[in-house]
Amino acid sequence: MRLPPRGTTAPWTRWMLVLLCAPLAAAQGSAPTETKPEAPTTLFLRGEKVIVRPGRVLENAAVLVTNGKITAVGTDLVKPDGARELSAKVLCAGFIDPWSALGISGDALRDAGTAPSTRAVDAADAFADEHVRREALRAGVTSVRVQAGTTARVSGVGALLRVAPGLPMEAMVIEADAALGMSIGLSANASNQGPTFEVVDGQVIQRDRGSRGMDPFDRIADVDRVTSTIEGGRNYLVSKNEYRHELEEWQKKIAEKETELDKEFKKAKKDREKEEKDAKEKGKKFEEKKYKEDKKPQPPRFDEDSEALAQVANGDLPLTVQVHRFAELHGLLAGTEKQDRLRLVLVGASESIPLATRLVERQIPVILAPALNGRGAPDELEAADLSLPARLSRAGVTVFLGSGGVDPAATRDLPLLVQMAIGNGFDRDQAFDALTLGAARLFDAEDRVGSIERGKDADLLLLDGEPLSSAGRVQYVISAGRIVVTPEG
Amino acid sequence: MIVVEDGKIVRVGAEKDVEVPADAGRIDHKGWLSAGLIALHGYSGANGELRDTTRAALPEARVAWAFDASSPDVADLARQGITSLVLTPSPQSLAGGASAVVKTAGRSIVTREAQVCLGFSSQNLSFNRFPTSHTGGIAELDRLFEKPVGTLEKCKQGDLPALFEVSTPSDVLRAIDFAKRHKLKGALAGAGWAGEVATAVKNSGLAVVTPTLTPGEDRRTLRAIVALGAADVPFGFGLEAPASHAATLRLSAALCVREGLARDKAWRALTSEAARIAGVEKRVGSIEQGLDADFVLWSGDPTELSSAVSAVYVDGKRVYAAEER
Numbered sequence: 118m119r120l121p122p123r124g125t126t127a128p129w130t131r132w133m134l135v136l137l138c139a140p141l142a143a144a145q146g147s148a149p150t151e152t153k154p155e156a157p158t159t160l161f162l163r164g165e166k167v168i169v170r171p172g173r174v175l176e177n178a179a180v181l182v183t184n185g186k187i188t189a190v191g192t193d194l195v196k197p198d199g200a201r202e203l204s205a206k207v208l209c210a211g212f213i214d215p216w217s218a219l220g221i222s223g224d225a226l227r228d229a230g231t232a233p234s235t236r237a238v239d240a241a242d243a244f245a246d247e248h249v250r251r252e253a254l255r256a257g258v259t260s261v262r263v264q265a266g267t268t269a270r271v272s273g274v275g276a277l278l279r280v281a282p283g284l285p286m287e288a289m290v291i292e293a294d295a296a297l298g299m300s301i302g303l304s305a306n307a308s309n310q311g312p313t314f315e316v317v318d319g320q321v322i323q324r325d326r327g328s329r330g331m332d333p334f335d336r337i338a339d340v341d342r343v344t345s346t347i348e349g350g351r352n353y354l355v356s357k358n359e360y361r362h363e364l365e366e367w368q369k370k371i372a373e374k375e376t377e378l379d380k381e382f383k384k385a386k387k388d389r390e391k392e393e394k395d396a397k398e399k400g401k402k403f404e405e406k407k408y409k410e411d412k413k414p415q416p417p418r419f420d421e422d423s424e425a426l427a428q429v430a431n432g433d434l435p436l437t438v439q440v441h442r443f444a445e446l447h448g449l450l451a452g453t454e455k456q457d458r459l460r461l462v463l464v465g466a467s468e469s470i471p472l473a474t475r476l477v478e479r480q481i482p483v484i485l486a487p488a489l490n491g492r493g494a495p496d497e498l499e500a501a502d503l504s505l506p507a508r509l510s511r512a513g514v515t516v517f518l519g520s521g522g523v524d525p526a527a528t529r530d531l532p533l534l535v536q537m538a539i540g541n542g543f544d545r546d547q548a549f550d551a552l553t554l555g556a557a558r559l560f561d562a563e564d565r566v567g568s569i570e571r572g573k574d575a576d577l578l579l580l581d582g583e584p585l586s587s588a589g590r591v592q593y594v595i596s597a598g599r600i601v602v603t604p605e606g
Numbered sequence: 607m608i609v610v611e612d613g614k615i616v617r618v619g620a621e622k623d624v625e626v627p628a629d630a631g632r633i634d635h636k637g638w639l640s641a642g643l644i645a646l647h648g649y650s651g652a653n654g655e656l657r658d659t660t661r662a663a664l665p666e667a668r669v670a671w672a673f674d675a676s677s678p679d680v681a682d683l684a685r686q687g688i689t690s691l692v693l694t695p696s697p698q699s700l701a702g703g704a705s706a707v708v709k710t711a712g713r714s715i716v717t718r719e720a721q722v723c724l725g726f727s728s729q730n731l732s733f734n735r736f737p738t739s740h741t742g743g744i745a746e747l748d749r750l751f752e753k754p755v756g757t758l759e760k761c762k763q764g765d766l767p768a769l770f771e772v773s774t775p776s777d778v779l780r781a782i783d784f785a786k787r788h789k790l791k792g793a794l795a796g797a798g799w800a801g802e803v804a805t806a807v808k809n810s811g812l813a814v815v816t817p818t819l820t821p822g823e824d825r826r827t828l829r830a831i832v833a834l835g836a837a838d839v840p841f842g843f844g845l846e847a848p849a850s851h852a853a854t855l856r857l858s859a860a861l862c863v864r865e866g867l868a869r870d871k872a873w874r875a876l877t878s879e880a881a882r883i884a885g886v887e888k889r890v891g892s893i894e895q896g897l898d899a900d901f902v903l904w905s906g907d908p909t910e911l912s913s914a915v916s917a918v919y920v921d922g923k924r925v926y927a928a929e930e931r
């Protein structure tokens with residue numbers, strides 16, 4: 118009979134470890150310190166207008182930042198001794214680009230072999246694209262959601278990262294598991310791209326087939342692949358839950374049997390000895406009595422991809438699917454209808470206008486890129502014009518705006534593209550929410566970023582005018598409590 | 607208030623000073639009115655012209671012959687408040703012929719001979735037809751300008767400005783040198799980095815046409831354009847439409863303004879300065895008496911990207927009106 122382990126480390130072992138470590142730590146402390154990005158200090162930030170969160174404004178207020186966190190916000194704060202004071206016309210939360218290509222190494226971004234368990238955070242590179250990062254900060258974008266394999270069918274788990282270059286890992290990563298990303302029907306995945314070679318009359322002829330996008334069969338296969346992958350995650354989740362239930366049952370039974378055996382220990386011992394003796398006399402082999410409790414339930418075979426997918430099926434991790442055409446959007450919605458815990462987020466969603474009512478019913482948000490697509494852009498993007506955010510939003514769909522996840526440098530111009538979306542009818546207050554608290558909430562990071570509230574990380578902008586207007590130039594940017602942009606550079 | 611008659615602006619002024627004819631129709635707009643925008647250097651409506659790479663020099667060609675006014679690409683421009691487009695021949699030619707200034711509505715052509723396009727960038731070099739090098743290209747252009755014919759002759763005489771297709775700062779310097787040698791005036795097109803040699807450009811008297819500036823545009827280009835503005839070099843924005851979306855024109859200006867370009871300079875580059883570069887300032891580019899009635903009604907300040915086009919008028923006729931929201 119196997120019993121669950123009960124042992125714990127003896128207290129003295131832990132003391133030993135501490136004692137051993139102490140001299141080491143002291144030795145490190147005396148070593149010369151490395152130059153690191155400006156360490157968090159105490160900041161006292163004043164604003165004629167402080168946009169605490171979307172829809173809530175304080176006039177002539179101040180924000181206190183201590184050790185990277187917002188520790189006080191109010192109109193009656195007094196500057197603590199030694200705090201550095203900055204002031205501006207407007208203070209607001211840093212912008213979040215929910216669909217960016219900035220923050221991870223380029224090879225990871227373009228990786229076509231990503232799997233559900235691929236984590237963008239493993240490719241996070243605080244030193245890549247440094248000048249692009251600085252430009253994005255100067256434009257007010259302080260964090261991004263990025264994923265590896267951005268155009269792969271399964272991109273893996275995306276991360277919410279800070280834009281400021283050179284941050285230590287713990288300051289750079291806001292949310293390592295922001296969402297699982299997938300895509301359906303992207304021209305980038307078309308199998309008919311590039312030239313083909315044929316032999317005609319003994320001569321090699323090169324035919325340039327050009328990019329014609331994916332054929333409809335490939336696209337339908339893509340929809341199937343995505344829905345069945347999610348279904349697989351759900352099955353894994355079900356068998357994990359079954360196992361947990363069976364294990365509990367088994368442990369209960371083991372406990373019962375133990376008590377039973379304890380009670381009748383003497384009799385059981387006597388019986389066993391007798392049986393053993395009888396067997397010896399008869400020249401038979403003695404066999405231990407078998408209990409049905411001996412058979413411990415087996416857990417489902419561990420699979421890291423299924424682990425990630427199970428989280429998605431359970432709604433612990435949002436699922437972002439880049440999908441554009443009506444047929445595939447329709448197929449995805451139909452194929453996920455019964456997955457009531459799934460937190461589906463549509464990305465791109467160019468032809469989603471006819472499905473707006475269903476998106477509202479199922480409370481599915483969309484992330485759009487207010488793109489400027491000229492002729493020659495992939496065919497799936499044709500319907501994604503500047504008015505799409507406004508039209509979907511007016512139909513009641515929750516709309517977020519991102520830079521498109523292809524070009525890292527495009528993140529810098531997200532605030533300008535959002536202004537163009539506003540010009541095309543998207544509500545200004547909704548746009549601000551989408552870039553700040555809304556985006557933070559979408560990736561379960563609303564306790565960390567997205568607004569200027571006590572207890573949150575200090576990620577904020579000091580502007581000399583209204584955000585999302587040409588007058589709202591960025592003066593200072595604070596990221597995780599560090600001053601990362603000043604008017605001088 | 608402006609008064610329009612037969613497609614022309616006949617009076618401009620404050621409401622109390624302007625005499626309105628009794629039978630005039632009236633449009634009240636609670637927003638801004640501006641001249642229509644002008645996109646320099648585009649291909650909308652003459653897309654096929656980009657494919658002629660067989661001959662290096664076509665000095666007699668006029669891209670206006672290829673213009674299809676009914677192309678949807680042209681209407682796309684009008685919707686974004688662009689009322690005139692400078693249609694240019696392929697930048698892959700050494701001497702591509704004459705550019706044209708076309709209206710984006712009403713099939714009207716402002717001029718069939720706007721500029722003479724000359725190639726100075728590596729784009730006009732080819733591995734399988736002459737010229738195959740910068741030196742060869744410039745030698746050939748020198749030869750063409752020794753005994754100029756057709757549009758080249760007009761250019762040499764100063765009747766037509768030249769449009770030098772360039773890309774790098776050294777292309778810019780080569781083009782400036784060529785212009786000096788043959789006493790040509792005109793503009794440098796595709797010259798995103800011309801601002802890096804702003805003094806030389808300023809002294810040459812040539813204007814600049816920027817390449818299309820798209821989201822994520824390299825900061826080097828943006829800084830160079832800001833430097834052009836600071837050096838008071840006249841410039842306008844190119845729009846490689848239809849490959850670039852028509853709304854990119856206004857974004858190009860906004861990118862430069864964010865980088866530090868004075869807002870009024872950016873606005874002039876979209877309108878009056880662009881008209882001067884294309885040599886059509888007596889027809890379009892401003893709201894002035896006697897000019898064509900090409901204007902845009904905006905929901906707000908047109909230099910803000912969050913302002914949208916409410917209506918577009920070309921030659922006094924409404925050609926686009928935004929849906930009521």
